[in-house]
Amino acid sequence: MPELIKKYVRLTDRISDVTGIIAMYLIFAMVFILILDAVSSGMQIYLHWCIELAQFILAAYYFMGGAKTMKDGDHVRMDLLxxxxxxxxxxxxxxxxxxxxxxxxxxxxIGGISSLEYAIQTDERRFSMWNPSLVPIKALMVGCLVLMILQTVAEIIKHIADLRGTPLTASAKDAA
Structure with a gap:
C-alpha cells in the first residue's frame, strides 16, 4: 500500500481513538448531572435543564463512540455462521x-446535513422549559457521521490489505 494510504489509516484510527476516549469520559459528566438533579430535587430545588443535558450527553456519547467501536471491532455481529x-x-x-x-x-x-441546515436556519430549539438549541447536538452528529465514514473507508483499506497479504495493522480480531 502507498505510504499516503497508510498515513490516512493511522490518522483516522488515532482520531477515532481520541474521540472514543472523550466519549468515555462523557459518562462521568452525565452521571454527575443526574446526581446533581437527584440531590437538588431532594432539596426542593428543581433544575429543569439537568435531564435534557443528560440526554444530550448520552446522544453525544453514542455518536462519538461509533468510530472507535468500529475500529476496535467491538460492534455487535451475528456470529451464527x-x-x-x-x-x-x-x-x-x-x-x-x-x-x-x-x-x-x-x-x-445527507439527512444529518439537511437537518443541521434546518436547525441553523430556523434556530430550532427543543420545546421545553429550558428551551436549548438543537444546533450543537446536530452539528456533533454530522461531525461524528463524517468520522464514521472516514473510519469505514479506513476499515475497507485494512481489509483489502489483509486480502492482499500485507496487513496494515493488527486487526481487533487478532488481538482478541
Missing part, C-alpha cells in the same frame, strides 16, 4: 457488510 469461516472468508464478509454500512452512513450524513 461468521465464526465458522476462514480468516479470508471473514474478511470478504466484512467487506460486503462494510460497503452496506458505508451506503447507510452516506444516507444518514
Amino acid at each position: 461468521y465464526d465458522r469461516l476462514s480468516p479470508k472468508g471473514k474478511t470478504w464478509i466484512d467487506l460486503v457488510t462494510i460497503f452496506c454500512l458505508l451506503f447507510y452512513l452516506v444516507v444518514m450524513l
Whole structure:
C-alpha cells in the first residue's frame, strides 16, 4: 500500500481513538448531572435543564463512540455462521457488510446535513422549559457521521490489505 494510504489509516484510527476516549469520559459528566438533579430535587430545588443535558450527553456519547467501536471491532455481529469461516472468508464478509454500512452512513450524513441546515436556519430549539438549541447536538452528529465514514473507508483499506497479504495493522480480531 502507498505510504499516503497508510498515513490516512493511522490518522483516522488515532482520531477515532481520541474521540472514543472523550466519549468515555462523557459518562462521568452525565452521571454527575443526574446526581446533581437527584440531590437538588431532594432539596426542593428543581433544575429543569439537568435531564435534557443528560440526554444530550448520552446522544453525544453514542455518536462519538461509533468510530472507535468500529475500529476496535467491538460492534455487535451475528456470529451464527461468521465464526465458522476462514480468516479470508471473514474478511470478504466484512467487506460486503462494510460497503452496506458505508451506503447507510452516506444516507444518514445527507439527512444529518439537511437537518443541521434546518436547525441553523430556523434556530430550532427543543420545546421545553429550558428551551436549548438543537444546533450543537446536530452539528456533533454530522461531525461524528463524517468520522464514521472516514473510519469505514479506513476499515475497507485494512481489509483489502489483509486480502492482499500485507496487513496494515493488527486487526481487533487478532488481538482478541
